[in-house]
Amino acid sequence: MSLTELRSPAGSALLTLAAGLVDGDQLKAVEALRATGAGAELAGEALTQATLRAKAVAKFGPDAGQMFFTRAGLEQATRLTVADRRAARLAAAGVRTIADLGCGIGADARAFARAGITVYAVEADPGTAEIAAANTAGLPVTVEHRDAQSVDLTAFDAVFCDPARRAGNRRVFDPRSYSPPWDFIESLTRRPAVIKLGPGIDHALLPGTAEAEWVSVGGEVVEAALWCDRLAEVPRRATVLPGDTGRSSGRGDGTPGGAAQLTGGGTREAEVGPTRAFVYDPDGAVIRSHLVAELADTLGANIADPTIAYLYADEVRATRFARAYRIDLVLPFSLKRLRSTLRERGVGRLTIKKRGSALEPESLRKQLRLDGPNEATVILTRVAGAPVTLLCQPADVS
Numbered sequence: 001m002s003l004t005e006l007r008s009p010a011g012s013a014l015l016t017l018a019a020g021l022v023d024g025d026q027l028k029a030v031e032a033l034r035a036t037g038a039g040a041e042l043a044g045e046a047l048t049q050a051t052l053r054a055k056a057v058a059k060f061g062p063d064a065g066q067m068f069f070t071r072a073g074l075e076q077a078t079r080l081t082v083a084d085r086r087a088a089r090l091a092a093a094g095v096r097t098i099a100d101l102g103c104g105i106g107a108d109a110r111a112f113a114r115a116g117i118t119v120y121a122v123e124a125d126p127g128t129a130e131i132a133a134a135n136t137a138g139l140p141v142t143v144e145h146r147d148a149q150s151v152d153l154t155a156f157d158a159v160f161c162d163p164a165r166r167a168g169n170r171r172v173f174d175p176r177s178y179s180p181p182w183d184f185i186e187s188l189t190r191r192p193a194v195i196k197l198g199p200g201i202d203h204a205l206l207p208g209t210a211e212a213e214w215v216s217v218g219g220e221v222v223e224a225a226l227w228c229d230r231l232a233e234v235p236r237r238a239t240v241l242p243g244d245t246g247r248s249s250g251r252g253d254g255t256p257g258g259a260a261q262l263t264g265g266g267t268r269e270a271e272v273g274p275t276r277a278f279v280y281d282p283d284g285a286v287i288r289s290h291l292v293a294e295l296a297d298t299l300g301a302n303i304a305d306p307t308i309a310y311l312y313a314d315e316v317r318a319t320r321f322a323r324a325y326r327i328d329l330v331l332p333f334s335l336k337r338l339r340s341t342l343r344e345r346g347v348g349r350l351t352i353k354k355r356g357s358a359l360e361p362e363s364l365r366k367q368l369r370l371d372g373p374n375e376a377t378v379i380l381t382r383v384a385g386a387p388v389t390l391l392c393q394p395a396d397v398s
């Protein structure tokens with residue numbers, strides 16, 4: 001990519017023009033860009049950058065309009081709210097210098113630097129390193145095209161590593177396929193380090209001395225992060241962030257615009273009991289961090305099957321860690337019975353949720369032949385091992 005050309009005043013004007021053309025016909029857009037005197041290659045690159053910037057707004061908000069991307073770099077980059085929170089926590093822990101090992105397009109490096117941390121970032125791919133340098137221009141960040149494993153880490157307060165979790169265009173889930181490799185990542189866990197991992201990481205691979213944090217944004221679990229050595233505060237943490245691209249409003253404040261955090265040991269089992277008037281569907285970050293028992297305590301709730309993370313309680317409480325539903329009916333699972341119940345209640349629009357059921361919601365929906373003006377939610381699950389259907393309505397908790 002001719003990044004230098006795109007960063008020149010003429011390139012900048014071309015990118016502004018391209019931004020207004022991304023939604024239209026691509027050939028016409030290239031023609032319009034070429035009409036400014038730009039060569040075919042530069043016009044194509046400006047359009048690609050403008051397209052990636054438009055896509056990146058979901059992760060970076062208005063900052064996206066000033067940044068440069070590769071397709072893979074954007075997909076792998078940490079979104080702004082998550083990177084900002086990580087950086088704020090590191091700064092609060094007294095970290096002033098950090099080595100970012102595999103910095104990608106530099107999303108985390110930008111956040112560290114903006115939090116007042118001086119960053120030394122390395123990246124194995126030369127084009128991506130060039131982009132990271134552009135994205136961190138003017139900030140206290142040095143980017144080098146270099147292998148992460150060759151960096152002398154002794155001089156840094158902390159280390160950050162967000163390994164590539166993909167082979168070619170495919171995502172990889174096995175940490176042994178991460179790059180830099182897992183044995184190198186494991187060696188980092190013995191120093192003050194933060195390691196970003198896939199949310200599905202096997203708990204058995206996590207060192208007992210580290211804090212493992214799962215982060216969700218708008219209900220979607222986006223990452224796990226290992227906080228190592230003196231940066232670990234608790235064994236397990238679930239951090240729940242709202243699903244917007246605005247900046248986070250501080251640490252652990254629990255306010256609607258900020259983050260809500262649940263912490264604990266991650267080893268307890270929630271108490272098993274009957275179904276009750278309300279059911280809570282915990283956020284994925286709570287489930288992944290094995291903090292369902294801790295959440296149950298805060299809600300006065302129990303599970304109804306030892307293997308399933310739905311929580312049941314007599315009253316509903318406001319929580320950022322779960323969605324609550326009022327249970328109208330608990331039925332042993334029977335297609336016939338469910339169909340007739342929904343008919344009687346005139347349910348034409350149905351939300352189907354499930355945990356611990358092999359049924360396919362869409363094929364069930366067809367078989368139910370829904371008809372009527374009303375709306376409902378059914379939860380397909382098990383209670384003490386037996387398949388049941390919970391007929392519910394979202395509970396309004398204010």
Ligand SMILES: C[S@@+](CC[C@H](N)C(=O)[O-])C[C@H]1O[C@@H](n2cnc3c(N)ncnc32)[C@H](O)[C@@H]1O
Nearest residue numbers: 077078102104106107108124147148162179180
């Ligand atoms: C998941 S991305 C980092 C994303 C970054 N944290 C961000 O938010 O923009 C991982 C990066 O590590 C780089 N990488 C993989 N192995 C590396 C190695 N051995 N040395 C340096 N960089 C490496 C990849 O090229 C990729 O750009």
